[in-house]
Amino acid sequence: MSFLKLEGLNVRVGSLPILRDVSLQVESGEVRALVGESGAGKSMIGKAILGTLPDAIAVTGGRIYLDGDDLMTLAAKDRRRLIGSKAALIPQDPLTALNPARRVGPQISNRLVDILGWRRQDAEKRVIELLHEVHIPAPERVMRAYPHELSGGMRQRILIASAFAAEPRLIVADEPTTALDVTVQKQILRLIRDMQRRHGTALLFVTHDLGVVSKLCQSMTVLYGGKVLEDTTVDQFFRGPAHAYSAALLAATPKYTDPDSSLMPVPEAVIRAVEAEIADHDQRRL
Amino acid sequence: MAEGRMAVKRRINPRLWLSAGWLFILVVAALAAPLLAPQDPLAQDLFASRLPPLWQMGAEPGYPLGSDSLGRDVLSRILYGARIALLVALIAGTCTCILGAGLGLIAGYYRGWPDMVISRFIDIWMAFPPVLFAILLIAVMGTGLTSIIVAIVVIDWTRFARVIRAEAMSQGAMDYVASAKVAGRARFGIMLREILPNVLPTIIVLLTLEMGIAVIVEAILSFVNLSISTDDPTWGSMIAEGRATIHQSWWVLVFPLITLFLTVLSFSQLGEGLKDHFDPVLR
Amino acid sequence: MAVPLFEIRDLRLSFPDLAHKPLFGAAPRVEVLKGLSFDIQRGDVIGIVGGSGSGKSTLGRAMVRLLDVDAGQIRFDGTDITHLEEDSLRPLRKRIQMIFQDPMSSLNPRHRVGTIIAGPLQLHGFDQIRERVDFALSQVGLPLAFRSRYPHELSGGQRQRVGIARAIATEPDFILADEVVSGLDVSSQAQVLNLLERLVSDMGLTLAFISHDLSVIRRLCQTTLVLHHGEIVEHSATDQLFGNPQAQYTRELLDAIPLPELSPGWLD
Numbered sequence: 143m144s145f146l147k148l149e150g151l152n153v154r155v156g157s158l159p160i161l162r163d164v165s166l167q168v169e170s171g172e173v174r175a176l177v178g179e180s181g182a183g184k185s186m187i188g189k190a191i192l193g194t195l196p197d198a199i200a201v202t203g204g205r206i207y208l209d210g211d212d213l214m215t216l217a218a219k220d221r222r223r224l225i226g227s228k229a230a231l232i233p234q235d236p237l238t239a240l241n242p243a244r245r246v247g248p249q250i251s252n253r254l255v256d257i258l259g260w261r262r263q264d265a266e267k268r269v270i271e272l273l274h275e276v277h278i279p280a281p282e283r284v285m286r287a288y289p290h291e292l293s294g295g296m297r298q299r300i301l302i303a304s305a306f307a308a309e310p311r312l313i314v315a316d317e318p319t320t321a322l323d324v325t326v327q328k329q330i331l332r333l334i335r336d337m338q339r340r341h342g343t344a345l346l347f348v349t350h351d352l353g354v355v356s357k358l359c360q361s362m363t364v365l366y367g368g369k370v371l372e373d374t375t376v377d378q379f380f381r382g383p384a385h386a387y388s389a390a391l392l393a394a395t396p397k398y399t400d401p402d403s404s405l406m407p408v409p410e411a412v413i414r415a416v417e418a419e420i421a422d423h424d425q426r427r428l
Numbered sequence: 429m430a431e432g433r434m435a436v437k438r439r440i441n442p443r444l445w446l447s448a449g450w451l452f453i454l455v456v457a458a459l460a461a462p463l464l465a466p467q468d469p470l471a472q473d474l475f476a477s478r479l480p481p482l483w484q485m486g487a488e489p490g491y492p493l494g495s496d497s498l499g500r501d502v503l504s505r506i507l508y509g510a511r512i513a514l515l516v517a518l519i520a521g522t523c524t525c526i527l528g529a530g531l532g533l534i535a536g537y538y539r540g541w542p543d544m545v546i547s548r549f550i551d552i553w554m555a556f557p558p559v560l561f562a563i564l565l566i567a568v569m570g571t572g573l574t575s576i577i578v579a580i581v582v583i584d585w586t587r588f589a590r591v592i593r594a595e596a597m598s599q600g601a602m603d604y605v606a607s608a609k610v611a612g613r614a615r616f617g618i619m620l621r622e623i624l625p626n627v628l629p630t631i632i633v634l635l636t637l638e639m640g641i642a643v644i645v646e647a648i649l650s651f652v653n654l655s656i657s658t659d660d661p662t663w664g665s666m667i668a669e670g671r672a673t674i675h676q677s678w679w680v681l682v683f684p685l686i687t688l689f690l691t692v693l694s695f696s697q698l699g700e701g702l703k704d705h706f707d708p709v710l711r
Numbered sequence: 712m713a714v715p716l717f718e719i720r721d722l723r724l725s726f727p728d729l730a731h732k733p734l735f736g737a738a739p740r741v742e743v744l745k746g747l748s749f750d751i752q753r754g755d756v757i758g759i760v761g762g763s764g765s766g767k768s769t770l771g772r773a774m775v776r777l778l779d780v781d782a783g784q785i786r787f788d789g790t791d792i793t794h795l796e797e798d799s800l801r802p803l804r805k806r807i808q809m810i811f812q813d814p815m816s817s818l819n820p821r822h823r824v825g826t827i828i829a830g831p832l833q834l835h836g837f838d839q840i841r842e843r844v845d846f847a848l849s850q851v852g853l854p855l856a857f858r859s860r861y862p863h864e865l866s867g868g869q870r871q872r873v874g875i876a877r878a879i880a881t882e883p884d885f886i887l888a889d890e891v892v893s894g895l896d897v898s899s900q901a902q903v904l905n906l907l908e909r910l911v912s913d914m915g916l917t918l919a920f921i922s923h924d925l926s927v928i929r930r931l932c933q934t935t936l937v938l939h940h941g942e943i944v945e946h947s948a949t950d951q952l953f954g955n956p957q958a959q960y961t962r963e964l965l966d967a968i969p970l971p972e973l974s975p976g977w978l979d
Contacts, residue, residue, distance in 0.1 A: 179897065179898065290730075328967040328978075331969075350896065356970070356972055356973055377973065380971070390898075391897060396926040396929070398928075398930075398953060398965075405900075406901060407899070602817075603816045604817050606809075606811065607811060608830065610808065612801040612804035613834055625819070625822070
């Protein structure tokens with residue numbers, strides 16, 4: 143049985159659909175990419191799973207199964223506890239994800255203490271272990287630092303450590319390297335892969351960067367307008383995408399080893415076809 | 429996929445309509461006071477003293493909201509009082525706005541030493557307790573409409589300056605300002621053409637707020653008899669008089685109080701309503 | 712050989728480090744540009760690459776006199792513009808234009824598109840402004856009807872094209888493009904890059920393209936400058952740089968780019 147299973151998930155803001163009948167599965171220990179351009183809804187899926195959808199946005203249909211439990215049938219308090227113990231988030235922007243007014247150490251250990259009921263000493267010991275694991279030198283000193291005193295790469299490592307703190311079985315990584323320099327990105331990707339392998343965690347990796355997908359992920363789901371266009375293995379995709387839109391996306395991604403290839407923006411015809419697909423889907427639901 | 433924003437439906441804003449409506453009625457009533465007022469607001473008639481409002485026993489036609497202990501018609505006095513209130517609101521509000529927003533804009537956009545000078549000035553100025561300052565000012569200048577207006581401007585310009593300075597600073601850091609600089613526009617031109625339009629919504633909201641404040645300040649000052657020196661009726665003085673006779677003739681206090689309340693509320697809600705109206709465009 | 716369009720010599724720029732300002736006295740300075748020297752030939756498209764903190768944006772802004780340098784020289788078409796007064800600089804400004812990274816903050820939200828593009832034209836006393844605005848819009852592939860729209864009514868890619876239209880309206884000799892595709896989707900990015908390529912060849916522009924993305928640089932630029940911590944570590948023809956990178960940092964950069972293709976072991 144898959145660890146995470148989304149069945150026909152529908153999310154709306156008012157009458158506007160944001161996710162249209164999204165279905166996907168993540169097995170234990172699997173690394174799956176959620177790919178799409180901005181506005182495709184990939185972040186929304188992560189938020190729906192973790193229960194962090196903004197107030198105006200609501201799940202209007204479908205199911206989310208986390209380790210066999212249907213999240214939609216649980217009471218809010220039970221849902222929060224279940225999600226908190228089994229899942230975690232690596233956010234996009236390390237600067238805004240950390241409270242600039244508090245030292246870094248307590249921000250990680252508090253999660254263990256407040257949400258999972260650990261003892262303060264145990265929590266702090268675990269944090270130091272984790273900081274070692276993410277290759278942060280002098281973890282005791284870093285724990286007492288404020289976020290702005292650390293580099294972007296370091297902050298992201300801390301957020302990664304924080305995500306793995308309670309040994310979650312699923313991590314949602316929401317564009318975790320988008321804000322980083324390319325050299326730092328490679329280090330962080332390597333770190334995420336190593337941690338994921340070591341802890342056996344399933345990883346749902348939200349990104350718009352097909353390059354990153356090809357290096358890190360085993361399977362992928364391509365989204366447009368909140369609708370799943372393609373669901374396949376990374377191997378198969380890069381040998382030849384099935385959907386016209388995904389193929390166009392690939393063609394538009396610059397490859398420096400191929401400088402003479404014309405950069406093709408996604409053709410109008412392809413966009414129109416996808417929009418028609420979506421309109422058709424909406425019609426059938428009425 | 430179009431990232432373009434959908435056209436935001438302009439919400440029919442009840443707040444905006446109600447407050448603008450009341451203020452519109454007030455302005456018309458104040459302008460047409462000579463036509464609308466049933467009596468001369470200053471005319472005393474001891475035979476018509478303490479008449480109750482129209483729907484009560486013992487009322488007389490010609491005094492729809494009743495009369496005070498000197499026989500003066502409450503409605504007429506409210507209408508003429510509106511003239512004072514609105515005059516103060518308009519003039520004091522506008523002058524405070526121009527002075528405060530102007531200095532704030534210069535300080536926030538130019539930075540450097542103009543900012544240092546103006547900011548220190550604001551800090552020092554705000555250290556003076558406003559009420560005492562007002563009373564002191566009036567003691568020096570004497571009572572009268574001019575004094576009130578000057579007092580309000582002098583005390584409250586810092587409210588504008590601080591907020592507009594912050595806004596000008598944040599707009600000044602935007603790339604569209606850098607773009608204008610690269611194009612070769614002079615600093616003063618950038619301030620007027622690029623920054624001011626973006627700061628204008630905030631200025632307008634503060635302006636309406638300031639008008640409401642001006643009305644209250646005038647009412648307070650006339651309550652303590654520091655306002656205009658003549659016998660012209662003001663809402664504040666009516667409230668002061670009405671307080672003394674509240675048990676015998678409650679209407680002398682209550683009606684000007686309600687009018688004052690509605691007017692100040694309308695000014696502040698007008699500001700809020702205008703802000704909501706501008707926001708979708710900005711975001 | 713003809714006079715280079717830009718001659719940069721020994722450029723130095725530092726900022727005050729306000730985070731370490733002592734109670735009394737000036738804040739210590741952080742050197743951002745540490746003595747840069749290079750030329751830009753007329754008609755060249757030069758890529759300026761580096762990570763955050765490399766100084767590439769600062770260099771760009773110094774070149775167009777948005778920032779003042781501490782030391783060094785900037786010559787534009789033979790004229791020393793390093794410390795030129797605004798009044799003398801102004802006539803040159805119509806020949807130097809800039810496109811910015813953030814399509815949201817680079818267009819005045821309270822001005823219509825037509826007004827935005829006409830701005831530099833009015834400033835420099837051009838005639839037939841309306842026709843020039845329309846021409847610029849058509850050059851960037853936007854419908855003329857967009858003239859009366861506000862920026863918030865456009866998508867990110869469309870806003871970026873308005874920024875480009877504004878930059879080409881005065882028919883400048885030189886355009887500085889500061890990370891102009893960084894905030895865009897892969898598809899919009901492709902559109903903008905193709906557009907810039909066409910404009911460079913149609914209008915005979917000289918373009919300095921600042922970016923952190925080497926893949927994009929390869930596509931567009933003939934020459935590449937690599938910056939690291941405020942210094943030039945490599946400056947050569949683009950093909951040469953990719954084929955045979957000299958500097959260690961350049962090699963690291965190339966190695967770190969995840970190409971959209973299967974390559975097991977890339978992370979090891």
